[in-house]
Amino acid sequence: MAWYTIGEVAQLCDINPVTLRAWQRRYDLLKPQRTDGGHRLFTDSDIERIREIKRWVDTGVQVSKVKKLLIEGSKEQQQDWRERQEEVLRYLQSGRIDRLRQWLKESTRHYPARTLVNQLITPLRQRLAGSQSTFCAMLGILDGVLINTIALILAASRKKPGHDALVVGWNVNDITPLWLEGWVACEQGWRVDVLAHSLPQLQPGLFPEQTLLVWCGAVSAPQQALQIQRWQEQGYAIRLCTN
Known part of the structure; x- marks a missing residue:
């Protein structure tokens, strides 16, 4: 699962970014993470919560x-x-x-x-x-x-149009979460393959035609998150999965 900017969340949930900021600041309904530059980042769980809030508001609450x-x-x-x-x-x-x-x-x-x-x-x-x-x-x-x-x-999703993604485990022992993350990504519109084994070291240059969705465990090490950010800055199509 990837992190989403406030603009991406606004499009996915069909809601104004100003409203999202108000829900966070004024009503304490959202708790997004922040980048080093102070920009908000949202998870899939945040998106589900936003949609639930929106359903309540749409009913008149x-x-x-x-x-x-x-x-x-x-x-x-x-x-x-x-x-x-x-x-x-x-x-x-x-x-x-x-x-x-x-x-x-x-x-x-x-x-x-x-x-x-x-x-x-x-x-x-x-x-x-x-x-x-x-x-x-x-x-x-x-x-x-x-x-x-x-x-x-x-396999069924690969018959549909979409962008290809490869779910990769980076230094993890339990591979079942790789399939779970692949399933989540599939519902987000990706055409997903899952790398069968976790890699002790990750080299995104080995997968030039794929967007990499990287699973480092329930809590990634700080150096892993930092390295992925560096790869993104270098132009690699790579995202950190997080639950």
Whole structure:
């Protein structure tokens, strides 16, 4: 997932940048990151939140009251996603892989990839991480179903017009998030391939025809983010994925 400028977010969400600044400064509804030069940067999660705020405002709710609604809705949603995690766990524990595959297929019709990744898949994978053999087996089954499902989605998307992108892992051990990030990028209009193995060192010059979407883990090292910024300044088509 890439970072977005306020101008790009305004286009994606069909909203005036002045309004976005007001939502941040006056109503504390947004918390964008800042570049060294002070420019705002937004994530996919920020974009989802902006669209949710916009839905409330479009229904007639005053902006000053939206924050409370977001907090209340967040608590209810957290409980709902926890219940969904338990449902997936039951499929894994009972070995109902076909039912799990069908459940995932149905979920992709109702929720954006980023929402499923952040609210369901990543928390569930964290719960299964560890040395216990049963959990390791369940995590392996879940990852297999995820990668298989996402691979089909990515293959289908290549039949559509769009820009090519390659998801690359840079010095990470867990490769499943590469496929999750590829899935998110696919929904953003990219025609995605995923590099099967993480690279200990990254050389963007090896991929001259591709936009690189680089995954460095949930929290990238400062030197990695700085190096990617330098490559961008040198003209390379490269973006840092972040959740």
